[in-house]
Amino acid sequence: MTNPLLQDWNTPFQIAPFDRISDDDFAPALEEALAQHAAEIEVIASSDTPASFANTIEALEAAGKALDKVLGVFFTVAGADSNPVREDLQRQFSPKLAAHFSEISSNKALFARVADIWQKRETLDLTSEQARVLMLTHRGFIRAGAALTGAEDARMKEIKGRLAVLGTTFTQNLLTDEREWYMPLQEGDLSGLPDFVVASAKSAGEEKQAGGPVVTLSRSLIVPFLQFSDRRDLREKAFKAWVARGANGGETDNRAIAAETLSLREERARLLGYESFAAYKLETEMAKTPDAVRDLLMAVWEPARARAEADAQILTGMMQEDGVNGPLAPWDWRYYSEKRRVAEHDLDEATLKPYFQLDRMIDAAFSCATRLFGLQFTPLDVPLYHPDCRAWEVTRQGRHVAVFIGDYFARGSKRSGAWCSAMRAQAKFPEAQAPIVMNVCNFAKSDPALLSYDDARTLFHEFGHALHQMLSDVTYESVSGTSVARDFVELPSQLYEHWLDVPQVLAEFATHAQTGEAMPKEMLDKVLAAATYDMGFQTVEYVASALVDLAFHDGPAPHDPMARQQEVLESLGMPAAITMRHATPHFAHVFAGDGYSSGYYSYMWSEVMDADAFAAFEEADGAFDPDRAAALEKHILSTGGSRDAAELYMAFRGRLPGVEALLKGRGLAAA
The missing domain is CATH 1.10.1370.10 (Neurolysin, domain 3)
Incomplete structure (x- = not known):
């Protein structure tokens, strides 16, 4: 095949060959990948051989690899570097994908085989992970409506298809509002703004080709504008535009x-x-x-x-x-x-921000992972989907662990917020595959790139998700990495934020952008003392x-x-x-x-655990206690969804936490 999305990728670590992929490749690749997956499902469902874990559950795990490759690339660029063609493709793809997966979940013959295995599960001598995968597969079919028949079955398919369209439209409407609004700033409109905000506004103006500085609806620009601008009229205008996203009529x-x-x-x-x-x-x-x-x-x-x-x-x-x-x-x-x-x-942020350089904060996140888990990060020179992206090979004791990609700067083609995704998840079946993990953020671009303290926390947060993906060590992809309960998935990310506040981390990596000097201890103490401010x-x-x-x-x-x-x-x-x-x-x-x-709510549910989990390090030998780090990897970061979330936390901590640690951590506990 000539379509690069459907070929074997003879690239370093099988990273997608972004330099050979064009927008014209996505639609035909998706059609072929959907057809391949449908054929694989039909073979499983129509088999005359009695249902077994191998020929049904493992066969489902092995199916759809071509589709995974196509969607991994497409949704990466659709979210982080969209354009009108990709937005149109997303509108086309969402109902097709909904219909495709709805057909699978409502396939009665396939569900009958899954249900048969479920009924005889006690006799199958499954490993604990296999038993978990079987349970999740069976439950997934039930919750998707596999047991529905007739009109109810048909209506469920309609609902899924319509919800997919609505979700895509909601996202694209929001992206359009965020991309199209900006407020030009004249010389007198810069009153009160420190140099780093002015520099970010000028950079945003260059991207918009506005002929001067602008305020956009990117959080990393509008929040500091609201913090520092002494023009109340402009703050009001910007804030009202920010909160009106998605509610402007039309x-x-x-x-x-x-x-x-x-x-x-x-x-x-x-x-x-x-x-x-x-x-x-x-x-x-x-x-x-x-x-x-x-x-x-x-x-x-x-x-x-x-x-x-x-x-x-x-x-x-x-x-x-x-x-x-x-x-x-x-x-x-x-x-x-x-x-x-x-x-x-x-x-004040203007004094503080030069100490939070993006590159130094990336180094800090990597350094903590090295000290905790023995990971090493080596830059990779590979083609990626945007010039702002960069990549690293992640190794441990010389063994390849993962590829990590960072895409940190805000731009009009990127949806708002910050996220972690895996272009390829870790698995050992049907063959070993190492993860390719991405962090996407929306930091204001400047030279050098400076972060707020909140931005730095976001960087550590998303890298915590990345560690959950990179350190995954399970057999089946369906329970790999962040494939866990939604109110458990934020535990590794929010827990990792705590290492930003470790004094020795800030002392080493919070260095001034111009002088290179470390943050003075007096300032460091003030930063930590103000951690629960506001x-x-x-x-x-x-x-x-x-x-x-x-x-x-x-x-x-x-x-x-x-x-x-x-x-x-x-x-x-x-x-x-x-x-x-x-x-x-x-x-x-x-x-x-x-x-x-x-x-x-799940961020706060996880925060109850992350406050308690970091306390486990503090109760031991500090933030880099090797035994606690080993337990964190063994019981949480490496296990994915292969065991129940509460069971995993109990294995790490010995008990479930209460809300007290959270209130204390936020400075909201009663004196």
């Missing part, structure tokens, strides 16, 4: 999409016999029930809201001292909070989003999600000067797909 408005999505999810859950989508979704998570989620979130909400309200009074007083009357507004909070941080902690604000904006997500899915779907959002916020007593971190029209975690739907 073709890119996401509000009707959100309503239809919620309605279809509820119908899907009821077809499967669940009283709500939340009940359906949470059944397979650690939380298990909506009530358990709500209990956790409310335990955190009350102290966080109290802290935020107290902080709001202080910030309002500061604003009034500036001669600004009226209530504190959402576009005022970050500006006055930054001033307060300077006053109370003698820390935590009321941060916790309120997150928990409000999680509670709205839960309310959307725990009960009848709202006809008007925006009205339901407002009801929830009013019932919580949401502080007037704080907004949800992700309002409904741009809540991509929840509406770009099912991943975090009814599951946005």
